[in-house]
Amino acid sequence: MKIITPEEVLKxxxxxxxxxxxxxxxxxEIATGKIGIAQTIPLGTLxxxxxxxxxxxxxxMVxxxxxxxxxxxxxxEENGYKAANMEGGMLAWEGPVE
Structure with a gap:
């Protein structure tokens, strides 16, 4: 699985x-703040x-x-898409949220 750090995403x-x-x-959870450009799709509906x-x-993915x-x-990935997991999630995010 491909991993990306929050710092790399912010950069x-x-x-x-x-x-x-x-x-x-x-x-x-989204109501508490999200990365502005993120699309929201709850895991259960993906x-x-x-x-x-x-x-x-x-x-x-965040x-x-x-x-x-x-x-x-x-x-x-199992369904043929390219994806990376943002390591640490929003707990590790230090960038702006909306």
Whole structure:
């Protein structure tokens, strides 16, 4: 499984790189703050949103601690998508949130 650190994600955002983040936390968790550019798809519904994702793009998966996003990353990889897990999740994120 591919891993990316929160620092690497923040650097890419600061450099203006086009990123595709998916936050797999539940709505009540998202309400506490999320990375601005992140799309929200709760882990339990990810399988129903595959048709909305592009197999040519790489997705960075985010959750609270990195555990659910690791599951999401594995699931996407098993289904032919490119994905990376943001290590440590939002607990390790030091960038801006909205």
């Amino acid at each position: 890419k955002i600061d450099e203006g790189q086009e990123l595709h983040l998916i936050d797999v936390r539940e709505p009540e 399988e129903f949103h595959l048709d909305e994702l592009d197999k040519n793009l790489e997705y960075i 959750c609270r601690s990195g555990r659910r996003s690791a599951q999401a990353t594995s699931f996407l």
